[in-house]
Amino acid sequence: MDIAVTAKLVRGWVEEAGQLLRESLSNTSIVVEEKSHPSDLVTEMDRFIEAFYVEKIRKEFPTHQIIGEEGSYGEVDNMDGYVWIIDPIDGTLNYVKQKRNFCSMIALYKDGVGIFSFINDVINEDIYYAIKGKGAYCNDKQLENVTTYPLGKGLVALNTKMVMLKPTLSKKIIQEALGVRLIGSAGLEMVQVITNRVSAYVTTPLNFWDVAPGIMIASELGLKCSRTDNSPIKMLEKNPIVIANENTHQDIINIMKKTSNIDV
Amino acid sequence: MDIAVTAKLVRGWVEEAGQLLRESLSNTSIVVEEKSHPSDLVTEMDRFIEAFYVEKIRKEFPTHQIIGEEGSYGEVDNMDGYVWIIDPIDGTLNYVKQKRNFCSMIALYKDGVGIFSFINDVINEDIYYAIKGKGAYCNDKQLENVTTYPLGKGLVALNTKMVMLKPTLSKKIIQEALGVRLIGSAGLEMVQVITNRVSAYVTTPLNFWDVAPGIMIASELGLKCSRTDNSPIKMLEKNPIVIANENTHQDIINIMKKTSNIDV
Structure with missing residues (x-):
C-alpha cells in the first residue's frame, strides 16, 4: 500500500462525510435512540456515516479488518495486519443537543501501529490528521510539536x-x-x-x-x-x-x- | 435616547472591537500579567479594548456611568440612570492559552434594568444581542425563546x-x-x-x-x-x-x- 496515496483517498472520504454531517443538522427529524443510558445516544447519522466509511473500505481494501463504534462488522479480536478504526460521530450527545462540538474520526493501524489518522472538527471545517513519520496537520498547515511544561x-x-x-x-x-x-x-x-x-x-x-x-x-x-x-x-x-x-x-x-x- | 439608534451605534463598536481582538491573536508579543492568581490574567488587549469602549461612551454619552472589568473609571456605587457594563475580554485565560473560546461584552442598563446587551463570540464572528422588549438575536437572526424541560x-x-x-x-x-x-x-x-x-x-x-x-x-x-x-x-x-x-x-x-x- 502506498500510504500517501491512501491517506489522500481517505481525506476525500473524510471531507465528504463532514459535508454529509453538516447537511444533516438542518434535518429536524434525525432519529435518536438511547443505548446504555440517556446520555449514551446513537442517531441514524452515526450508523449512516459508519456505513459510508465501511462501504468505501470494503471496496478498496476487502481484506482489512474494521472496528467501528456502531459496528456490526464482525468481532475484531486482534490488531494483526491493517485495521481501520472508525468513530463516525464522537460526541453524539453534543451533535444532538448542541449541533456543534462533535467530530468524526477514522484511523488506519498496521500490526498495532498507527499509519494515519483523521479527526474532522466538522462544524469548524478543520481536519486534523497525521501520517506516520510525516508530521501532523490541520488542513494543510503543519502543526508544531507541543513544547513540554509543568x-x-x-x-x-x-x-x-x-x-x-x-x-x-x-x-x-x-x-x-x-x-x-x-x-x-x-x-x-x-x-x-x-x-x-x-x-x-x-x-x-x-x-x-x-x-x-x-x-x-x-x-x-x-x-x-x-x-x-x-x-x-x-x-x-x-x-x-x-x-x-x-x-x-x-x-x-x-x-x-x-x-x-x-x-x- | 433612541434605544434602537444607540444599539445600532454600539453594534458597530462591538464589530470593530471584535476585529481588533481577532487581529491581536497574530501578535506574538501581547503582554500578559497575573492579577490575583496565576489563572487570573489581564493582557494589554483587555485594557486596550476597555479603553476603546470607554472613549466612545465618554464622547457620545458624557454623563453616563461606566463599569469596566479593568476599570479605573471611578467607583460606581449605584445603578441610577444609564450605566454601561463592559467586559472587554471574558475568558482571558482562554484568549492567552487557546486563542479562542473568549468573548467581548458590553451592556447598557438604566436604573438597574437592562436596555440592550452584546456578547461577541469573537472567533466564530457571532454577535449575540438583545434589546429590551425587541427580542434576542445572533447576528441578524432572531433567537427562539428557550423551551422549558427538566x-x-x-x-x-x-x-x-x-x-x-x-x-x-x-x-x-x-x-x-x-x-x-x-x-x-x-x-x-x-x-x-x-x-x-x-x-x-x-x-x-x-x-x-x-x-x-x-x-x-x-x-x-x-x-x-x-x-x-x-x-x-x-x-x-x-x-x-x-x-x-x-x-x-x-x-x-x-x-x-x-x-x-x-x-x-
Missing part, C-alpha cells in the same frame, strides 16, 4: 465521568492546573491537546475507537499517551488515559500515584 | 471554581443532568444557555460584569436568572448564579436547598 502552566481537559466518579482526584489535578475545560468529545479534547490549547486530557476508561485516532496524531507530535497508571495503552480494550506533554504527563502520573486509593 | 433532559455548564469548591453539589447536579460542559468564559457559557445548547449555567460568585450582559439577553428570552439561593441577582455585587430554563432552574434550586450544608 501542569501548573496549562489548562486540563477531563471527561464527565472523571468529574463524577473521581471527584477528589479531579480536584487535585485541577487545583494544580490553571483550570479545567470540558467539551464532551474525546476526539476534540485530544485536538485541544494536540494544538496545545489544553496541556492534558485525563479520563475514566474510554472505548478504543474514542482514543485510537487521537493517540496516533498525538504520538506523531511527541506527546505522551498512557493509561492513568502510566502503563501502555492496551489495544482493543477500554483505557483510562492521560495524554499530555511530557512534563505535565509526569505531574499527573505523580498525582495519580499519590491518590490511587481515593475515589475507589 | 434537568435530566439537558447538559449543564459549570465554572471551574464550582467543580473545585463545590464538588459534592456539582456531582449532584451533573448526575441528574446528561453531562457537564465547561468552556471557561461566563459570557460564552451563557450563550450556550441562551441558544439551548446547555440547559443551565451554575456558578460560584462571579463579578457583576461577568453576568450582567448575559442576564439581560437571557431575561429577554424568558430564561430564569437568580442567585443560587433563588434570590434575585444583586446589582454591582458578586453573584453565584443559576441561569436556566424554568423547569431546570427549579430542579437545580431544589438540589441546592437539599445540599446547602455540603461543600461548606
Whole structure:
C-alpha cells in the first residue's frame, strides 16, 4: 500500500462525510435512540456515516479488518495486519443537543501501529490528521510539536465521568492546573491537546475507537499517551488515559500515584 | 435616547472591537500579567479594548456611568440612570492559552434594568444581542425563546471554581443532568444557555460584569436568572448564579436547598 496515496483517498472520504454531517443538522427529524443510558445516544447519522466509511473500505481494501463504534462488522479480536478504526460521530450527545462540538474520526493501524489518522472538527471545517513519520496537520498547515511544561502552566481537559466518579482526584489535578475545560468529545479534547490549547486530557476508561485516532496524531507530535497508571495503552480494550506533554504527563502520573486509593 | 439608534451605534463598536481582538491573536508579543492568581490574567488587549469602549461612551454619552472589568473609571456605587457594563475580554485565560473560546461584552442598563446587551463570540464572528422588549438575536437572526424541560433532559455548564469548591453539589447536579460542559468564559457559557445548547449555567460568585450582559439577553428570552439561593441577582455585587430554563432552574434550586450544608 502506498500510504500517501491512501491517506489522500481517505481525506476525500473524510471531507465528504463532514459535508454529509453538516447537511444533516438542518434535518429536524434525525432519529435518536438511547443505548446504555440517556446520555449514551446513537442517531441514524452515526450508523449512516459508519456505513459510508465501511462501504468505501470494503471496496478498496476487502481484506482489512474494521472496528467501528456502531459496528456490526464482525468481532475484531486482534490488531494483526491493517485495521481501520472508525468513530463516525464522537460526541453524539453534543451533535444532538448542541449541533456543534462533535467530530468524526477514522484511523488506519498496521500490526498495532498507527499509519494515519483523521479527526474532522466538522462544524469548524478543520481536519486534523497525521501520517506516520510525516508530521501532523490541520488542513494543510503543519502543526508544531507541543513544547513540554509543568501542569501548573496549562489548562486540563477531563471527561464527565472523571468529574463524577473521581471527584477528589479531579480536584487535585485541577487545583494544580490553571483550570479545567470540558467539551464532551474525546476526539476534540485530544485536538485541544494536540494544538496545545489544553496541556492534558485525563479520563475514566474510554472505548478504543474514542482514543485510537487521537493517540496516533498525538504520538506523531511527541506527546505522551498512557493509561492513568502510566502503563501502555492496551489495544482493543477500554483505557483510562492521560495524554499530555511530557512534563505535565509526569505531574499527573505523580498525582495519580499519590491518590490511587481515593475515589475507589 | 433612541434605544434602537444607540444599539445600532454600539453594534458597530462591538464589530470593530471584535476585529481588533481577532487581529491581536497574530501578535506574538501581547503582554500578559497575573492579577490575583496565576489563572487570573489581564493582557494589554483587555485594557486596550476597555479603553476603546470607554472613549466612545465618554464622547457620545458624557454623563453616563461606566463599569469596566479593568476599570479605573471611578467607583460606581449605584445603578441610577444609564450605566454601561463592559467586559472587554471574558475568558482571558482562554484568549492567552487557546486563542479562542473568549468573548467581548458590553451592556447598557438604566436604573438597574437592562436596555440592550452584546456578547461577541469573537472567533466564530457571532454577535449575540438583545434589546429590551425587541427580542434576542445572533447576528441578524432572531433567537427562539428557550423551551422549558427538566434537568435530566439537558447538559449543564459549570465554572471551574464550582467543580473545585463545590464538588459534592456539582456531582449532584451533573448526575441528574446528561453531562457537564465547561468552556471557561461566563459570557460564552451563557450563550450556550441562551441558544439551548446547555440547559443551565451554575456558578460560584462571579463579578457583576461577568453576568450582567448575559442576564439581560437571557431575561429577554424568558430564561430564569437568580442567585443560587433563588434570590434575585444583586446589582454591582458578586453573584453565584443559576441561569436556566424554568423547569431546570427549579430542579437545580431544589438540589441546592437539599445540599446547602455540603461543600461548606
